[in-house]
Amino acid sequence: IVLDMSAWNLIQEWNPHTGQVRCEPGVTLEQLWQKVEPDGWWPPVVSGTMKTTLGGCLSANIHGKNNFQMGPIGEHVLEFTAILPTGAEITCSPKLNADLFYGMISGLGMLGIFTSVTLQMKRIYSGLLTVDAFPVKNLHSHLFALQENAPKYDYIVGWLDTTANGSSLGRGQIHGAKYLHEGEDKNSAETFKLKNQTLPSTIFGVFPKSILHIFMKPFVNNLGVWGVNTAKYIASLRKHSFKESHGAFHFLLDYVPNWEHSFGDGGLIQYQSFLPKETAEFVWTQILKLSHKNKLPAYLGVTKRHRPDKFLLSHAVDGFSLALDFKVTDKNRKKMYAMLQEFDKIVVANGGRFYFAKNSETTAETAKIFYGEETVEKFRKLKKRCDPHGLLESDLYRRIFNS
Template sequence: MSWGMASEACCYVYYPEDENDLLEIFELAKVRGMTVGFRGAGQSYGDAALNGEQILVDLSGWNRILDWDPENGLITVQSGVTIAQLWRRVVSSGWWPPVVPGTMNPTVGGCASMNIHGKNHWQVGSFGDHVVDFKALLPSGKIVYCSRLKSQDLYYGMLGSFGMLGCFLSMTLQLKQISSGEVQVTALSAANLDDLLRIIDIHKDEDYVVGWVDCMVGSSAIGRGIVHTARHLDLPSQNILTDDVAMSTHELPTKILGVLPAKYLWIFLRMFNHRMGYKIVNAVRYYLGLLRNGHRFVQSLAQFNFLLDYIPNWKRAFLPGGLIQYQCFVPFRNAYTVFHKIIQCCTNSKSPPYLGVVKRHKADDFLISCNLDGYSLAIDFSVKDSNRAGLSSLLAELDKIVLDAGGRFYFAKDSTLNPEVARSFLGPKTLARLMELKLGCDPGGLLQSNLSRRILPELHGYQVDKG
């Protein structure tokens, strides 16, 4: 299944123990005339880690930390090591992964393959910016070692190219030095979209900024929400080398409000999986935020960054249809107009998003990239049999608004883009370069996924469906 559980596929799943096993899988696929897709922890919202009726290689077993240098913050890991393993290993020595997603479950291979971003993207760039070097196996059987100085083309090509060029075997990451493992967080309430973007903008010197948007209200309150800004707590004299007890203070609480077991809360959340429910939850969140405007508190880096892990399995509240996310990136100059239009289209639709999140970004040099100097808006929708068709026409309408404004899309979150939109945002030069790299790394066209066939069929030599 996709992480959001809105799409599924039957695949022949293999669990290689090492690169020799993977080579054998490649050979088997060639003999059988099949294609191969990769899966890390399966935390992509859409169909990136599915390869329907074909071979899917589950790499989550490659989870060994190969080398850790706490003097310099350099760590070498197999590609199936998760972000959770990573931070738990390094935090007590005063280091932290500089880029983490909203959950700690993804693998570093999946993060590299999608070149993920955090709530600090405009400050530190994306995951790939901190990959010192990586070792990868190409479908040809060739092993490559890439860094910014060595095999530069492949370095900038593979980081972000959604598993289409080769398999990351291991990589070395440069971590960020920290002195306390904690952040000072400030919660600021925003009355509307203008206010929200202004607050995010004036806090650009903070280490992290993220805006939550209530997408259920229209008119003058459109885009109202709460912005969280955070700054690393610098306590130079504090020694964060920890024993087990201190280590547990970094972890997420297992009980909400000190009493409710977090793991059962998704059952309670199910009651709110409808329009009125989203209205209530969003309004309560907004007014609580308004009451606590300016509230400051200290959180561990894990608690601040992995907010979406507080309630394990919360996605189950959206069963049976699951959920999808739509994340678009828009240049600064157009962001207000575009986000305003998007939220308006959503509030007028029959399927409003139950959650909206705004982040700030900067442009980068990776070949396949959603990043630009501007903001992203991520909106989450519950999928039901009754709204599938309406949702896809709503999202097609949003695609057009985003494209017209010079915007971009993020394949890790995508479930609905069509080839025409994907091609327009990538542009002919990038596409030609991707095809060239694909021919060089994977001349037999072995590597595919449901995502790649949906958005870029020409990458696999398939006829492009003009419809």
């Protein structure tokens, strides 16, 4: 039996004066921001796609490009209700049933089912963000720029040219974004309108975006990606600033429908490692070099700045994350898996962590090292208490916690 909570998708209460919202767990981030944004509010944490549900977001405890400032979504949950496999109906907040609050948020859906979520939204004064874009010439300056600039911005994110090597290894472009202050946007009534948040459905006013992935496909190979990355880096050398809608800044990928199809039949694996700021440069230098040596370069690299949080199965560190997209084919599958296992060893040996919403190669042994035995044991105990007969299981759970 598979539980599908997506039809449980009502926004039950919205208070535009306080910014508090109570939702059923199947409400998507898309529904949520489209409800609150016209009233001058924005979800404090969003992922790179708006198609996710609140139940899924809490279970993974998602982070945004502002993780260094705002923490994960769990830090903005005022309260949730849930049903446990024992049949118990519970209410949790940071003060009420706190162990379940911090365990179920990040708990990968294995302790119980969220039935409602109350969140605090963030006040905004414009439908636009101010964005600064500037280049970074190698991995050292890339990480230095993320760390030094993060305090100046509300959001920061880096694009990393995964194909560059030698003294340019890790080069890329940083985007830092800030909210506008009250009164700064003289046209806020207009910029808040939903029609100004969503991007057009055609490119150059002609081609429907739904076919864009077909045009991308010829470039999704080692040579094509090298060409695209090199061109993108050259284009990024021009330092510039611009205004962008919240929708466009956060959810660019959603505006290229089926982008993942451009990777071909084998699809892609996203490998996201989280490293303390002291070891990130060393580890990612090894990882990028190994990917080149194996002739299995990643096709996209994205960096973020993070801070630790108090949730039980936390993926965050005081440092950075690098998400790498690898194309998988029948021919490279075995070699890819072996390479990612090698990466895992380097990451955990240097205090790193993984994020189960992304990584599918992580083994139970690796998880025990980065969470620590005590955390794994604590999670197992909670599982026994909430779900004594093991009603809720997933492949991920069986692989990591049930072995």
